[in-house]
Amino acid sequence: MTDNNSPPGSPKVNPDHNSEANLLPKDDSSLENIVRRFQDSMSLAKKHKFWETQPVGQFKDAGDTSLPEGPIEPPTPLSEVKQEPYNLPSPYEWTTCDMDLEETCNEVYNLLKNNYVEDDENMFRFNYSKEFLRWALRPPGYYKSWHIGVRAKTSKKLVAFITGVPARIRVRDEVVKMAEINFLCVHKKLRSKRLAPVMIKEVTRRVHLENIWQAAYTAGVVLPTPITTCQYWHRSLNPKKLIDVGFSRLGPRMTMSRTIKLYKLPDQPATPGFRKMELRDVPAVTRLLRNYLSQFVVSPDFDENDVEHWLLPTEDVVDSYLVESPKTHDITDFCSFYTLPSSILGNQNYSILKAAYSYYNVSTKTPLLQLMNDALIVAKKKDFDVFNALDVMHNESFLKELKFGPGDGQLHYYLYNYRIRNALRTSELGLVLL
Numbered sequence: 192m193t194d195n196n197s198p199p200g201s202p203k204v205n206p207d208h209n210s211e212a213n214l215l216p217k218d219d220s221s222l223e224n225i226v227r228r229f230q231d232s233m234s235l236a237k238k239h240k241f242w243e244t245q246p247v248g249q250f251k252d253a254g255d256t257s258l259p260e261g262p263i264e265p266p267t268p269l270s271e272v273k274q275e276p277y278n279l280p281s282p283y284e285w286t287t288c289d290m291d292l293e294e295t296c297n298e299v300y301n302l303l304k305n306n307y308v309e310d311d312e313n314m315f316r317f318n319y320s321k322e323f324l325r326w327a328l329r330p331p332g333y334y335k336s337w338h339i340g341v342r343a344k345t346s347k348k349l350v351a352f353i354t355g356v357p358a359r360i361r362v363r364d365e366v367v368k369m370a371e372i373n374f375l376c377v378h379k380k381l382r383s384k385r386l387a388p389v390m391i392k393e394v395t396r397r398v399h400l401e402n403i404w405q406a407a408y409t410a411g412v413v414l415p416t417p418i419t420t421c422q423y424w425h426r427s428l429n430p431k432k433l434i435d436v437g438f439s440r441l442g443p444r445m446t447m448s449r450t451i452k453l454y455k456l457p458d459q460p461a462t463p464g465f466r467k468m469e470l471r472d473v474p475a476v477t478r479l480l481r482n483y484l485s486q487f488v489v490s491p492d493f494d495e496n497d498v499e500h501w502l503l504p505t506e507d508v509v510d511s512y513l514v515e516s517p518k519t520h521d522i523t524d525f526c527s528f529y530t531l532p533s534s535i536l537g538n539q540n541y542s543i544l545k546a547a548y549s550y551y552n553v554s555t556k557t558p559l560l561q562l563m564n565d566a567l568i569v570a571k572k573k574d575f576d577v578f579n580a581l582d583v584m585h586n587e588s589f590l591k592e593l594k595f596g597p598g599d600g601q602l603h604y605y606l607y608n609y610r611i612r613n614a615l616r617t618s619e620l621g622l623v624l625l
C-alpha cells in the first residue's frame with residue numbers, strides 16, 4: 192500500500208497465476224512487488240489519521256481478549272445526531288442520487304466506469320452496469336438518502352459517490368441492523384484531498400439518522416481492522432481471450448490448444464433437476480439458505496423479501512439455479528452468481544471482460560463440487576469469460592479441483608462499530624458484498 196490514495200480492490204480483477212491451473216506465476220521479484228511487500232509489512236505501524244478516530248477495531252487492540260465483542264460505542268439519542276451535513280471544500284456540494292432517474296443513474300454509472308476500482312497494473316476497471324447499480328442500491332427498505340453524491344458547484348458534474356443499503360447481519364447469535372457501505376469513489380482528479388473521510392462521515396451520519404449504528408464493508412486496502420482477509424480465485428472459461436487481454440498467461444510447457452482443452456466444460460449441467468430459480472421457489476430457497484448460513488460466524492439474516500430481491504434471477508445482474516429432486520420435488524441445492532464486467536483498458540481487440548462472481552451456494556444433496564461445476568457450465572453457456580470466487584464459506588472445497596487459480600490481491604472485510612475479538616477464518620464468513 193503506497194498511501195491513502197492507492198486504489199484498492201485489485202484482487203477483484205487480478206489475473207490468475209497458479210500452477211494448479213497451469214498458468215505462469217507473475218514475476219514476484221520485480222522492484223514494484225518488493226516495494227509493495229515492504230510497504231505492506233509497514234502498514235500495521237502506519238498512522239490512519241481518520242480511521243484512528245472512528246469506532247472500529249484499532250490495531251493496538253488486536254489480540255486484547257479483555258475487550259468485549261459487540262458494539263464499540265453505544266447509540267446516542269437521535270436528537271444528538273448532527274442534523275446538518277458535514278462541510279465539503281467550498282467548490283463542492285452534496286447531492287442525493289435518485290437511482291430511479293435515468294439521468295442520475297447514468298451519471299453514477301459514468302463516474303464509476305471511469306474512476307472506480309482498478310487492478311494494480313491498471314489493466315482492468317470495474318464496469319458495474321446500470322441495472323446492477325439499481326439492483327444493488329434498491330433492496331427492501333432502502334433509503335434514498337444513503338445514495339450520496341458530491342457535485343462541483345459550478346458545473347454540477349458528479350465527482351464523488353458513496354452508498355449504504357440496510358441489511359440485517361448476524362454475528363454469532365446476534366442479528367444486528369447494519370448498513371452495507373459500497374461504491375466509495377472519488378474522481379481521479381480529486382484524489383488525496385481527504386474527501387473520502389468526509390464522505391464516510393456523511394454516510395455514517397445519515398445511517399445514524401435511521402437509528403442504525405453498525406456497518407459492514409470491504410476494501411482492497413488494509414484499514415483498522417479486518418475481521419477477515421479473503422482471496423479471490425479465478426476460473427478461466429474463455430482462456431484464449433483471458434490470455435489475449437493479459438488477464439492470465441500461458442503456463443509453462445502449455446500451448447494454447449492444450450490450455451483450451453484444460454478448461455473445456457461439458458455442454459449441459461450434470462445434475463438431474465438442475466434448473467433456474469423462479470418466483471415460486473422463494474420460500475424453499477429462503478429456508479435452505481437460512482439453514483445453511485446459520486453455521487457461519489457472520490452472515491446476512493435473509494427473509495423471503497431479501498431472497499426475492501437478492502437471489503431471484505435478474506437478466507445480466509444475478510443468476511440463480513437450484514436442484515429440484517426429480518422424485519420428491521424438494522429443493523435440495525442452490526447456487527448463484529452475479530454479473531460484474533470490467534473494462535479492459537487499452538486493448539486493441541477487446542473492451543469488456545465478462546466476469547461472473549460466485550454469490551451464495553448451498554449444497555445438501557448434490558456435492559458442492561458438482562453443483563459448482565454445473566454453475567461453471569451455465570456461466571460458460573452465458574458467455575462469461577471468467578468465474579470468480581472468494582475463499583469464503585465452503586468454497587475452498589472446490590476451488591482447486593475445479594481449476595480455479597488464486598488471484599494476487601486480497602479483499603478485507605470490516606465491521607464499523609462492532610468488535611470481533613479474534614479475526615475469523617475465511618471459511619467462517621458467510622457474507623458476500625457486491
Ligand SMILES: CC(C)(COP(=O)(O)OP(=O)(O)OC[C@H]1O[C@@H](n2cnc3c(N)ncnc32)[C@H](O)[C@@H]1OP(=O)(O)O)[C@@H](O)C(=O)NCCC(=O)NCCS
Binds near residue numbers: 196238242374381
Ligand atoms: C477509495 C478512494 C475514494 C479514496 O479517496 P482518496 O482521494 O484516495 O483518499 P482521501 O485523501 O480522500 O482519504 C484518505 C483516507 O481514506 C481512507 N481510505 C482510502 N480508501 C478507503 C476505502 N476503500 N475504504 C475506507 N477508507 C478508505 C484512507 O485510509 C485514508 O484514511 P486514513 O488516513 O485514516 O488511513 C479513491 O482512491 C477512489 O475512488 N479509488 C478508486 C475506487 C475505490 O477503490 N473505491 C474503494 C472500493 S473499496
